[in-house]
Amino acid sequence: LKSLAAKISALKMSSDASATQCSIRACNKPIHDEGPRTGVSLCRVHFDKEVLKLTEQKDNLMKKLRALRDTPDTSQLRVEQSALAAEIEDVREMFDELEEELRQWRQRTEARVQAVHDSVADRLRDASEAEQCEKDLTAASEAGDVREMAKLAATTELWLEEASERSAKFNETRLKLRERQSAVSHGLSGDVVFRSVGDVAAGVQQLKLVINKHMASVMQQCWLEDGDGGTLTKRPMTRIDKLEDQPCHLQCWASYSKK
Numbered sequence: 164l165k166s167l168a169a170k171i172s173a174l175k176m177s178s179d180a181s182a183t184q185c186s187i188r189a190c191n192k193p194i195h196d197e198g199p200r201t202g203v204s205l206c207r208v209h210f211d212k213e214v215l216k217l218t219e220q221k222d223n224l225m226k227k228l229r230a231l232r233d234t235p236d237t238s239q240l241r242v243e244q245s246a247l248a249a250e251i252e253d254v255r256e257m258f259d260e261l262e263e264e265l266r267q268w269r270q271r272t273e274a275r276v277q278a279v280h281d282s283v284a285d286r287l288r289d290a291s292e293a294e295q296c297e298k299d300l301t302a303a304s305e306a307g308d309v310r311e312m313a314k315l316a317a318t319t320e321l322w323l324e325e326a327s328e329r330s331a332k333f334n335e336t337r338l339k340l341r342e343r344q345s346a347v348s349h350g351l352s353g354d355v356v357f358r359s360v361g362d363v364a365a366g367v368q369q370l371k372l373v374i375n376k377h378m379a380s381v382m383q384q385c386w387l388e389d390g391d392g393g394t395l396t397k398r399p400m401t402r403i404d405k406l407e408d409q410p411c412h413l414q415c416w417a418s419y420s421k422k
């Protein structure tokens with residue numbers, strides 16, 4: 164290994180023909196030191212020149228660094244950053260609440276529609292049961308089968324009582340609904356049609372549209388759209404519709420920056 168190092172150093176010496184002289188072209192002065200930037204052997208004068216250039220470079224860097232550090236709005240940016248951090252927290256909280264409310268509305272809506280469905284299904288089942296029972300009773304009567312008639316009468320009576328109660332309740336609920344509907348439709352145009360089914364899904368779909376439209380408007384209004392500035396031209400000068408809360412954080416920032 165020692166002999167290898169010696170060989171390499173000998174090779175260097177031989178390739179650097181004038182190893183005792185400054186490596187700058189046409190300078191024959193003796194070597195002072197290695198240039199800190201170039202790494203080549205230099206005389207005193209050329210060494211000092213390189214150090215001077217390095218100092219200039221350092222000063223230039225320092226100037227740029229100071230400019231980057233000393234932006235006049237650093238303190239404003241700091242306030243804005245903490246406002247935005249609080250904003251992120253609030254947005255997260257609001258979305259959590261929204262999701263919870265949406266979940267509750269879904270549960271409530273599905274349960275109500277299910278209840279209406281079930282009462283209609285019950286009514287239909289009772290009607291078809293009554294029809295069948297009527298047929299059986301007629302057949303037994305026509306055949307003069309008194310035992311069958313008695314058996315049918317015995318097994319039917321209790322069910323008939325219960326089914327009649329259910330039917331009366333169903334009709335009453337319907338009647339009340341129709342009365343309320345016609346009370347509301349007074350004063351409205353005659354074309355207003357009330358439906359008990361079908362509008363719920365449409366209503367939920369409308370909610371989806373409202374959310375999309377509203378959030379798109381919020382994104383636009385708060386300058387949060389992603390993408391190139393192409394959307395800037397179509398930014399309308401409208402307000403976010405019915406936004407209850409003022410944007411608190413930006414307001415805080417605005418009042419700070421006025422000081």
Ligand SMILES: [Zn+2]
Pocket residue numbers: 185186187190191192205206207208209
């Ligand atoms: Zn030199």
Ligand SMILES: [Zn+2]
Pocket residue numbers: none
């Ligand atoms: Zn029973």
